[in-house]
């Protein structure tokens with residue numbers, strides 16, 4: 264079975280489970296969305312916002328990029344934030360990082376990362392995000408670098 268076959272089969276099974284548990288599920292979703300939360304997180308495939316937060320479809324408006332960057336000149340991010348606030352009326356914005364982030368690791372190394380240079384270098388510069396001291400991962404126990412998301416937000420807004 265190919266990846267695509269598996270995905271479509273999984274999707275059909277998921278639709279079946281949803282309708283069996285709640286026959287009006289898709290009808291309600293089709294009426295529109297009113298999420299209370301905007302989640303800005305990393306594109307990392309291991310960090311799935313709805314799953315880690317235990318929320319269902321319609322509860323979370325999501326923007327993801329490498330290393331969950333919030334940069335004031337990012338037109339895509341700005342459009343998401345404006346739409347979330349002005350049109351969806353979200354009440355809270357969550358900027359969520361994670362341990363072992365490849366984007367943060369790349370930002371801390373001087374190697375040429377091609378197209379990634381633009382975003383990763385912004386993360387590593389003092390005027391964008393601030394890398395903080397090493398911390399210990401509660402799950403792996405390995406050292407990793409955490410960074411201040413609040414500093415990232417305020418610095419990115421002024422740059």
Ligand SMILES: [Zn+2]
Pocket residue numbers: 305306307329330331361363364365366367
């Ligand atoms: Zn990441």
